[in-house]
Amino acid sequence: MTSNQLTLPAFPLKNVLLPGEATKLHIFEERYKELVKDCIDNNASFAIPYIENGKLGEFGCEVKIKNVIKEYADGRKDILVECVNVFKIMEFSELLSPKLYGAVMVEFENTNTFINDARLQDAVIHYFSSIQKKIIDYDTVSKLSVYNVAASLQLSPQEKLELIASTNKQNVLLNQIKFIMHIINAEEELKNRFMFN
DSSP states (O other), X not given: OOEEEEEEEEOOBSOOOOTTOEEEEEXXXXXXXHHHHHHHHTTOOEEEEEEETTEEEEXXXXXXXXXXXXXXTTSOEEEEEXXXXXXXXXXXXXXXXXXXXXXXXXXXXXXXXXXXXXXXXXXHHHHHHHTSXXXXXXXXXXXXXXXXXXXXXXOOHHHHHHHHHOSOHHHHHHHXXXXXXXXXXXXXXXXXXXXXX
């Protein structure tokens, strides 16, 4: 498996995005104001290493700034970022002197994440038709990546991290879809039971 390494400016957050997912961030700390300014000036991306209870995780995501939603008089900003890649953290530096912010050395895996597992293709088609009321065919599903589908499932940060960390992403995604379908079916059953009583 080939991989490549890169050092990126780091903005640790208790947030995980999958490729294609976007979120708003409110930038108020001086170091992150500087990070965002540098990224905008250089049209560069930055890293969001996952952090929880002050402890840095093993994985994170690379994001690009899509646009600045709002700028405040005191220099704070609301920005919209979109995930372009996920990574494993190799090394973290709290400070990238002379900058105020830190940096992270990351490793991207060049893995093919397209859905080619027949069981997963079936599950994805069933999920989209029954839950999202969208009809898609096998040809369309085979062109989707594991992350395309996972981004539409509203997974928790832990579930996203499990997917990113896995060496068998298709199997993890299949289990996540099965679990969601089970919960939804159980809720439907309960609703129907109440209607008939």
